[in-house]
Amino acid sequence: MTDSKILTLHEDRYFSSNPEKRKIAKRLYETVGHLPLICPHGHVDPRLFADNTPFPDPTELLIIPDHYVFRMFYSQGILLEALGVPRVDGGQTESDHRKIWQVVGDNFYLFRGTPTGMWLKHEMRDVLGVTKRLSDDTALEIYDEIITTLSKPENLPRAMFERFNIEVLSTTDVPTDTLEHHRKIRESGWNGKVVPTFRPDNVTNFLYPDWKANIDKLTEISGIDCSSYKGFIQALETRRSFFKELGGTSTDQGVTTPYTVELSAAEAEQLYNKALQGRASADDACLFTGHIVMEMARMSLDDGMTMQIHPGSNRNHNDIVFRTFGLDKGVDIPMATDYVNNLKPLLNKYGNEPRLTIILFTLDETTYSRELAPLAGHYPALKLGPAWWFHDSREGMLRYRKMVTETAGFYNTVGFNDDTRAFPSIPARHDLARRVDCRYLAELVAEHVLDLDEAEETIVDLSYNLAKKNYQF
Numbered sequence: 001m002t003d004s005k006i007l008t009l010h011e012d013r014y015f016s017s018n019p020e021k022r023k024i025a026k027r028l029y030e031t032v033g034h035l036p037l038i039c040p041h042g043h044v045d046p047r048l049f050a051d052n053t054p055f056p057d058p059t060e061l062l063i064i065p066d067h068y069v070f071r072m073f074y075s076q077g078i079l080l081e082a083l084g085v086p087r088v089d090g091g092q093t094e095s096d097h098r099k100i101w102q103v104v105g106d107n108f109y110l111f112r113g114t115p116t117g118m119w120l121k122h123e124m125r126d127v128l129g130v131t132k133r134l135s136d137d138t139a140l141e142i143y144d145e146i147i148t149t150l151s152k153p154e155n156l157p158r159a160m161f162e163r164f165n166i167e168v169l170s171t172t173d174v175p176t177d178t179l180e181h182h183r184k185i186r187e188s189g190w191n192g193k194v195v196p197t198f199r200p201d202n203v204t205n206f207l208y209p210d211w212k213a214n215i216d217k218l219t220e221i222s223g224i225d226c227s228s229y230k231g232f233i234q235a236l237e238t239r240r241s242f243f244k245e246l247g248g249t250s251t252d253q254g255v256t257t258p259y260t261v262e263l264s265a266a267e268a269e270q271l272y273n274k275a276l277q278g279r280a281s282a283d284d285a286c287l288f289t290g291h292i293v294m295e296m297a298r299m300s301l302d303d304g305m306t307m308q309i310h311p312g313s314n315r316n317h318n319d320i321v322f323r324t325f326g327l328d329k330g331v332d333i334p335m336a337t338d339y340v341n342n343l344k345p346l347l348n349k350y351g352n353e354p355r356l357t358i359i360l361f362t363l364d365e366t367t368y369s370r371e372l373a374p375l376a377g378h379y380p381a382l383k384l385g386p387a388w389w390f391h392d393s394r395e396g397m398l399r400y401r402k403m404v405t406e407t408a409g410f411y412n413t414v415g416f417n418d419d420t421r422a423f424p425s426i427p428a429r430h431d432l433a434r435r436v437d438c439r440y441l442a443e444l445v446a447e448h449v450l451d452l453d454e455a456e457e458t459i460v461d462l463s464y465n466l467a468k469k470n471y472q473f
């Protein structure tokens, strides 16, 4: 084995190469590198911690839950079937996880310079103790090594959660979820804090697959008849309070655009009835969703839950992949998003309310300095979520700080969230975010914009306090 095959994680990674800035960044990192992780938004399956059974193998652990991985492979002509992604029609896909891992090893070089590459290296070195770089000729040796590592009790999901120093982990759950796994975790006596997030898209968006069936489920689970708009709203309120009882502190909405509109109850009811009869158009769905965003703000003022909005993704862009493999296969593409006009009704009604926290995300970086920072730098209710998805990256987070800070400051942002399905990538993602913030602050100190002690205080806020405060943990 040559030295070039050793998997290294340089202690100064992602800091500036300028010696003075690097020295300051290192000093800032020393104050936050080991702080507990607040994970206020993500998609880890709570069943992991309810059951606490061993992770079966590296493919199941690192590859299958991560659509960042297979979108890159697909772009290079590797079929999703070869990666074991299940087909909607139940057709044949690769089930031999060793074979899939070999494909990953053969093609790992594709991730050079990408956040996925950075996260996976960190996970393998720091979480799983792998010392060789993943490649075509090391793949199977590393596979067997990770299998042995995963069989040890210290690598059970709950033990990993503790080792990662996670203070709280939010999952994302639909209103029709029984939250049985959350209940099981609480009743087990384990101290790990895993809480739900209320995300009602499957019942608020008429265009959602199985919308009508989801409404029936909502009736069943809430005990409130949702055959009227009034009942539907009551059911949402009841489910929110159930989520709160199980530790939930926030809601989320994934919307195509951040369009908001206030309809009268009669207008909303008319749209809802139309949808129940299967006659709602795409425009009806857009109007209703825009109205429900307003309703969710009203409910948040009542019950105190923090509100998140994730707009701007053109979901399932590739028809063939969608038809063959379904949702969430790495084919959601960012699109231009208008916040200023779309959010005006919401912000005029609720934006001046300091008791309310609305956390806004974007996939459209052109809006950072033109729209989002000016809005968040004015409306007391509005805060900016961290650089999201494709921009949750070394350069993406730097661009975010550079374009947002001068207008919105640091304190209209809410710290980092990992937004991941891939549980073992959580420490790597937080570490990258902390290092990028250290890098950004080090530049401000080196250029005498901030004194070192101000930066030392700020980096603790960005790494820990702001997420805790805005998500109410």
Ligand SMILES: [Zn+2]
Pocket (backbone or CB within 6 Å): 041, 042, 043, 172, 419
């Ligand atoms: Zn998310």
